[in-house]
Amino acid sequence: MGHPIYLDGFATLPLAPEAREAMLAVWTHPGNAGSPNVSGELAARAIADGRGSVADLIGATASEITFTSGATEANNLAILGVARAAGRREPNRKRVLVSAVEHKAVLEPAYALQSEGFEISIAPVDHRGRLDLEAFTRLIDEDLLLASVMMVNNETGVIQPVKEAAALAHASGALFHSDAAQAAGKIDVDVVELDVDYLTLSAHKTYGPMGVGALYIAASALKPLPLTLGGGQQSGLRPGTEPVALIAAFGAAARVAKHRLSSDQKHCSGLIEQLIETLEQRQLRFRRVSGDAPTVPGAASIQLFGVDADELCARIARHVSLSTGSACTSGQIKTSHVLESIGLSEIDARGVIRIFCNRYQNSEEIITAAGHIVDAAGQSRLATGELHQ
Incomplete structure (x- = not known):
């Protein structure tokens, strides 16, 4: 594998x-x-x-x-x-x-x-x-x-x-x-x-x-x-x-970071935008948690509507490594204090994934990863029973 x-x-x-x-x-x-x-x-x-x-x-x-x-x-x-x-x-x-x-x-x-x-x-x-x-x-x-x-x-x-x-x-x-x-x-x-x-x-x-x-x-x-x-x-x-x-x-x-700063920024920004565009083209319902706030190049915190993010991450774990907006503390899953501070409800926070694209990745990988996310999102809706018309 x-x-x-x-x-x-x-x-x-x-x-x-x-x-x-x-x-x-x-x-x-x-x-x-x-x-x-x-x-x-x-x-x-x-x-x-x-x-x-x-x-x-x-x-x-x-x-x-x-x-x-x-x-x-x-x-x-x-x-x-x-x-x-x-x-x-x-x-x-x-x-x-x-x-x-x-x-x-x-x-x-x-x-x-x-x-x-x-x-x-x-x-x-x-x-x-x-x-x-x-x-x-x-x-x-x-x-x-x-x-x-x-x-x-x-x-x-x-x-x-x-x-x-x-x-x-x-x-x-x-x-x-x-x-x-x-x-x-x-x-x-x-x-x-x-x-x-x-x-x-x-x-x-x-x-x-x-x-x-x-x-x-x-x-x-x-x-x-x-x-x-x-x-x-x-x-x-x-x-x-x-x-x-x-x-x-x-x-x-x-x-290396100092030498590549400008090129890394351009490259990583391009990758995350390509991922976002692919998700949109595949008609996945989501929003960027940060809205119009400035973000570090390559980064996105995404709320997937009607999707259990932990379930999604588990489904695609063999293909894509992602993190969610939850943290495990003493064996209990609780909402991230960051998402709580922004004002997200517990239900909304359950649908958040965080992504950062790095300098060594290419467009093909990003498009493939986006496909896995879209496919798993549909399956996670069924698993949680959260269907939206």
């Missing part, structure tokens, strides 16, 4: 060949960057090269990049580490503001701060899933310590107004963080232009390997308190032996 056509790019992306080669090259010649020998020096050089390439992708300097095990750790370091450090410096600022559609890796650490005396505020989004800037503004005052708004949503693909939100937070003297895991390498990200204090990155969402991410910390920004203690690597902010091969691969993926 061949591999399914992969449309689950929000979850992870294929590993770029250049990243694989960089990883294998490092693994071929082991070395610890902390060792005082030639092998250690070569490992340290690989890390430095990787750090420089990741920084270059977002317009930062190498010294502003701290490597982590992934975006989840980077988000935790930004939310918990910054709140604890800033709380000591400014004890009167005890409120953290996050958007309603943030990834759980931002929401959960934010909620955890409540046990440490912090207040958490949630900024709503509009019916398209984009931050409501007027409501966001009303939630900002002199008590605000830190605000966090993701750059691209991981379920809808909607691009958030990060630059505007950062300016509003800074006007009150607050710090600002953005989770850019789904953005870097797909849209232009310039930390100087955005004027963010902290920014989260993930390698495997940028055609790199799983197991490594990074947190950008502006040179002028308050340094977070470390979440772990150890040997003092990375200035003690994130101690532990650096995963040299993963960092080298992250750097390689970043270089």
Whole structure:
């Protein structure tokens, strides 16, 4: 059996060949960057090269990049580490503001701060899933310590107004963080232009390997308190032996992403539009959840009318890899908090699938995948008994 056509790019992306080669090259010649020998020096050089390439992708300097095990750790370091450090410096600022559609890796650490005396505020989004800037503004005052708004949503693909939100937070003297895991390498990200204090990155969402991410910390920004203690690597902010091969691969993926940014955008935009057009031609009843909001190229969150999306995904699993708008928590299927924030009912949310087309796919695959979706949609209607005349 061949591999399914992969449309689950929000979850992870294929590993770029250049990243694989960089990883294998490092693994071929082991070395610890902390060792005082030639092998250690070569490992340290690989890390430095990787750090420089990741920084270059977002317009930062190498010294502003701290490597982590992934975006989840980077988000935790930004939310918990910054709140604890800033709380000591400014004890009167005890409120953290996050958007309603943030990834759980931002929401959960934010909620955890409540046990440490912090207040958490949630900024709503509009019916398209984009931050409501007027409501966001009303939630900002002199008590605000830190605000966090993701750059691209991981379920809808909607691009958030990060630059505007950062300016509003800074006007009150607050710090600002953005989770850019789904953005870097797909849209232009310039930390100087955005004027963010902290920014989260993930390698495997940028055609790199799983197991490594990074947190950008502006040179002028308050340094977070470390979440772990150890040997003092990375200035003690994130101690532990650096995963040299993963960092080298992250750097390689970043270089490719920067070089191919425009061509990738054009290619992926063309693929998702072709998929949408094919679904329309096959007379499938659906709508794009994001409406007219700007989305990352290649992305679509689609509500299929009268279709059980989980059933559909199960039916085509051998042919097409998709994700739905539901999440399994403690063995129970519940509606995504993102779709709830947009205002979708439980029934409507059950019909949502999320799609991301990647740089290595072609039109033939997309048309084939669309055919499987249409065929399975009809079968899923019958399975759920939800027939619409």
